Amino acid sequence: MTRAEAIARANEYYARRQSEINDELSRREREIRDALPEVRQLMDERAELPVKSMRLAMADRPNAAAVAAEMRRRGLELNAAIRKALAEKGYGEDYLSPRYECAACRDTGYLSGQVPARMCACMERRISALMSERGQEGAFGASFHMFDESRVPDEPVLEGLTQRALTVRIRQACEDYVNSYPGTILPGLILSGQPGLGKTFLMGCIRTGLEEKGVCAVSLGSYKLLQRLRAVHFHEEGAEEAFDELIRCPVLLIDDLGSEPVLKNVSEEYLCVLLDERMRAGRHTVITTNLTPPQMKEIYSERVASRLSDVRFWDHLRLLGKDLRRT
Numbered sequence: 001m002t003r004a005e006a007i008a009r010a011n012e013y014y015a016r017r018q019s020e021i022n023d024e025l026s027r028r029e030r031e032i033r034d035a036l037p038e039v040r041q042l043m044d045e046r047a048e049l050p051v052k053s054m055r056l057a058m059a060d061r062p063n064a065a066a067v068a069a070e071m072r073r074r075g076l077e078l079n080a081a082i083r084k085a086l087a088e089k090g091y092g093e094d095y096l097s098p099r100y101e102c103a104a105c106r107d108t109g110y111l112s113g114q115v116p117a118r119m120c121a122c123m124e125r126r127i128s129a130l131m132s133e134r135g136q137e138g139a140f141g142a143s144f145h146m147f148d149e150s151r152v153p154d155e156p157v158l159e160g161l162t163q164r165a166l167t168v169r170i171r172q173a174c175e176d177y178v179n180s181y182p183g184t185i186l187p188g189l190i191l192s193g194q195p196g197l198g199k200t201f202l203m204g205c206i207r208t209g210l211e212e213k214g215v216c217a218v219s220l221g222s223y224k225l226l227q228r229l230r231a232v233h234f235h236e237e238g239a240e241e242a243f244d245e246l247i248r249c250p251v252l253l254i255d256d257l258g259s260e261p262v263l264k265n266v267s268e269e270y271l272c273v274l275l276d277e278r279m280r281a282g283r284h285t286v287i288t289t290n291l292t293p294p295q296m297k298e299i300y301s302e303r304v305a306s307r308l309s310d311v312r313f314w315d316h317l318r319l320l321g322k323d324l325r326r327t
């Protein structure tokens with residue numbers, strides 16, 4: 001992908017973030033208006049404040065500055081009262097504040113107040129990710145309708161199920177995951193199996209499917225993931241922000257987990273943090289791996305393995321059969 005294309009894609013992403021943030025905020029406001037009438041009153045007063053004080057100022061020109069100052073004062077007072085009321089009712093005082101992934105640019109991709117507009121570090125990262133990783137990654141542009149079941153052997157692999165029937169079933173589960181996003185039954189999806197069974201292809205289908213829905217997933221191979229985890233450990237510049245993006249992005253796709261060299265106490269520590277944070281927040285995460293759960297325990301540790309075997313978070317789909325690249 002060229003830089004110009006990557007910038008265009010990044011801009012689309014930020015535009016989508018803005019509308020997501022607004023939708024979420026409106027939803028919360030409606031919820032609070034219904035649930036807490038006393039807060040609704042404060043919100044109504046705050047909404048009327050600018051027009052009201054403008055009228056007052058026009059009617060009383062000599063005192064316009066004082067009226068404006070009074071409006072600001074009352075506005076701050078109302079904000080504080082709203083926050084306090086929300087906290088008292090157990091909502092958290094920021095419940096009606098926008099949630100940004102990046103505090104620096106407020107998810108616009110640009111730093112405000114700069115002329116000419118300067119790109120935020122998060123946008124630079126997004127652009128370089130678009131230009132490098134995504135272009136090279138396997139199965140880029142794969143989509144569910146490209147799946148050709150006739151290429152999959154129709155021989156039994158599991159309790160009367162053939163490889164073809166099993167693969168068709170798993171493909172359907174992946175498509176269901178995309179179609180029901182963000183309301184998937186479980187937020188996590190692990191696609192496991194020997195090399196050559198179509199895991200990376202299916203992950204590519206998921207990514208494309210989500211993109212078609214307007215959801216921009218962050219996807220990376222496990223080697224790239226390792227590099228990012230190491231960078232945090234060694235305090236490299238920008239590493240924390242990049243790691244934070246992995247924690248907070250709405251959808252994270254990790255291809256071929258376990259194929260990277262594992263650095264005990266380094267990658268593992270941060271991998272646990274990453275998994276904990278995403279699982280705690282219920283953020284959508286898809287992982288492909290060649291490893292079986294016992295191998296996972298061997299290569300990483302009990303800690304990583306136990307997180308990945310949490311059936312409350314992960315739907316684990318196991319592909320079985322012959323390498324499709326050799327059939």
Ligand SMILES: [Zn+2]
Pocket residue numbers: 102103104105106107108109110120121122123
């Ligand atoms: Zn930013």
